Amino acid sequence: RTTNFDFQQRVQLGVEAQIGERINISTNFNTEATFDFENRMKLEYRGTEDEILQLIEAGNVSLPLPGTLISGTQGLFGFKTQLRFGNTTMTNVFSQQRTESRTIDVQGGAQTTRFEIRADEYEERRHYFLAQYFRDRYDEALAHLPIISSNINITRIEVWVTNVGPATTNNRNIVALADLGEARPHNRNLITSNISRPTNQTNNLFASLEKSPARTMAEATAYLQTRPERFISAVDFETTENARLLNSNEFTFNPRLGFISLNQTIGADHVLAVAFQYTIVGDETVYQVGEFSTDINAPNTLLVKMLKSTETDPKLPIWDLMMKNVYSLNAFQVNPQDFRLNILFESEELGVSVGFFNEGVVAGQPIIRLMNLDRLNTRNDPIPDGVFDFIDNAATQGGTIQSSTGRIFFPVIEPFGSHLRKVLQDEALGDRFAFDSLYTTTRHRAQQFPERNRFVLQGTFKSAAGAEIPLNAINVPQGSVVVTAGGIPLVENVDYTVDYMLGRVRIINEGILSSGVPLRISLESANLFNLQTRTLMGTHINHRISENFNIGATFMRLSERPLTQKVNFGNEPISNSIWGLNTTYSTQSEGLTRLLNRLPFFNGTAPSEITINAEFANLIPGHSRRIGTAGTSYIDDFEGSKSAIDLKNVQTWFTASTPQHQTMPGRFPEGAPGTGLAFRYNAARLAWYIIDPLFTRMSSITPPHIRNDVNQRSNHFVREVLQTELWPTMQTPTGIPSPIPILNLAFYPSERGPYNYDTRSSPFSRGVGRDGLLLDPSTRWGGIMRGLQVTDFEAANVEYIEFWMMDPFVYNANHTGGDLFFNLGSISEDVLRDGRKSFENGLPVTAEPINVDNTIWGIVPTVQAVVNAFDNNPPSRQFQDIGLDGLSHEQEQQFFRTQFLDVIASLHGTGSMAYQMALSDPSSDAYHYYRGSNLDAEGVDVLSRYKRFNNPDGNSPTSEQSPEPYPTAATNLPNNEDINRDGTLNEAERYFQYRVSL
Structure with a gap:
């Protein structure tokens, strides 16, 4: 344990102070402020009327200017001085600009x-027809708008989606069927009726499943795949555990045209299904497709109409249900x-x-x-x-x-x-x-x-018209908003008001609103994140010739510093200068009033005022010297064009299920339906890990026998790999090459993998020898699988798999080799194929077997998974942290006594190595941390220490359960067959397979 001081410093400070008569300090500081611009500070010195130095400001300053061609700015942080020489004043600033200027054009009160x-650019995965019937009649129904030519009125609908996150109160297990209610079903083995409209009786699908094993979540997939119709998962059906019922405010539906619109885009690998009722004009019959949540009691599954599956295949009819005409x-x-x-x-x-x-x-x-x-x-x-x-x-x-x-x-x-x-x-x-x-x-x-x-x-288009205009900015600097109507400046608090905190302008002059004159709003908005530095230097000189006559000159320079030496085209850092002149003259004229009085219906008494404003400005554009004299920007340097999905994280990989639906003869025969325990007969041990540097670097915790074994530490399968071995010319900031984290895969084809209960030779495997090793290791396999956050490879432009591999036969050049397979797509999560989701945190917290069922593989929970965490009571860990089979070591010996241990004993005897190895760990899933005093005492080498590191039985011990003075847990999360954490056990197998011959 390590002890550190936690000061939890929190400061909220507001200060207004005056030192003498000339120095003022104001600050507003909060350590928990969300953005930098919320903290403000200013130190101010004011001189006397006769001094040359009239003003010095440091901190948050501003530079207001009288002209419109060269506009002032408010959001500055730096220094400001104001000097006075008789009738001439000079204002100087040197600062960083923390705001951005922009304009908003408004006409008739609307943007x-x-x-x-x-x-x-149509809206993808948002709008869906409820059946092919509605899609086929959509064009005809809208051919005479605004009249809708449809005699259907949908009166009730329920929408189900894959649940992401914790279970809610509106969850049910569903079986979504693509051909439900279809008069032209995709599956040619279905029998249709003479009903052309969508109903549960349009074909025989609903009737054949209404009272069948499909009502049980654990049996639904296997039953549907073995029916005479040979339904295919993700094509003809989807079984979704804990599907979520959408609230009525999460979607809209068109009752006459038969489509729904979701408020949020549904995930590419998520399921969308519905049940609905409708009536026909002139017919009192209520037609229904699918089942509502009130029709069938839980935990029985609901049979519903599938609108979208976990697969995206434009060749399937279900693809046409997604509307592609909404923008x-x-x-x-x-x-x-x-x-x-x-x-x-x-x-x-x-x-x-x-x-x-x-x-x-x-x-x-x-x-x-x-x-x-x-x-x-x-x-x-x-x-x-x-x-x-x-x-x-x-x-x-x-x-x-x-x-x-x-x-x-x-x-x-x-x-x-x-x-x-x-x-x-x-x-x-x-x-x-x-x-x-x-x-x-x-x-x-x-x-x-x-x-x-x-x-x-x-x-x-225009937004809704009104007197209030949003600026789409918050915390706008005071005085930075300028509003003009038809080019004429308006007066704040006379023609309009500004809410600088919320970023809103309200026009209070009704005449301006009713006139429809175009408005232009110029403003500065604070940068939420100051990633790029902008430096502003400026000088404004104003000479007052008389009380009514002023002449001014301005010079400003704004420069940006790029974030990197390589800048993209269109994001070049500027270094612009601008200078200009301005003058203002105003006077009163009685003669102009008398001249205007000659006009009919005009009688002026007050003197008229003449105002002349004149400006000139010259912009000198430039660029930062940091991008070269000529200014170099990159259209694309292709260094950032590749976005990689890192697959080296050990914690995201899990033991793989047996591949199914293989087309090559003799490959994975145990993957065929109904093979029982033989499903894992050929699963050999595969370990995956990143070797801890303690074994390769000399430290006090390195086991002595490994520290003294230079050959072992130099072994290519153990040693660290430096970056320069792959990229010899690579330069590192420190000049010292860094080691690369290597994902190691160690395959032991002669050793039983987790949940392999192979015994004697069979059509699926070659059995186990007397020494406890798997016979004919060339027929065995080992695999790992993981979920991917990016599932739409086309949208993400995923083009290839890139990996570096060390020669696995570097010490055995005459090895016959092997094959490495990559399967990308929908992979079954059912490691122990029984249609039931195994998750350790659903197991009982005591020795009493409650809320569980028995399967051929062991024990599975019958409760729903709510959170992905163990029980909070530490003593309960020993009852839950026991692997995917739900069996402790002693329970495994009893559960698999007849079909496994007794068979090994009859083949090789109880004194054989085969029997002793099977008895010590029947499920071959016992965990051991790669460190341990017993491993040190036995002198175990580095590679052997990781053989059982990936096993799930006991891989999450609490600190009290650890046999060592240091933590020995591989993870604090319970093992779970739900690899992608979508709340359901995905059993579909539709993937691309790539073979790499080694």
């Missing part, structure tokens, strides 16, 4: 925003007034974007009209007027836009694909212009055809 959306404007509460949308085509012949085709029967017709987005005029008469038909509530009633969420809904399902071909009426033109791959492949693959991606949605 105008331009948008440009390409055809491939987001990234705005809310879109105002229909002055909304403009046009669809442009990037013409190769004309070299510009145009809103029409110049060939075929549709030549000259606006593309927006061809897409059925312009069929009406402003009075909803069926007369196109060249303007987008703003028909609201598309997501809930049917239309072209959902203004509340800022989404465009095309009234056709494939606007740039099949629909475009249909309106062109020319196969050759369709081949030239249609973007079919946008709908037949994934979006990211379609983006690989830029010559097809030539359609753009372009336009403008």
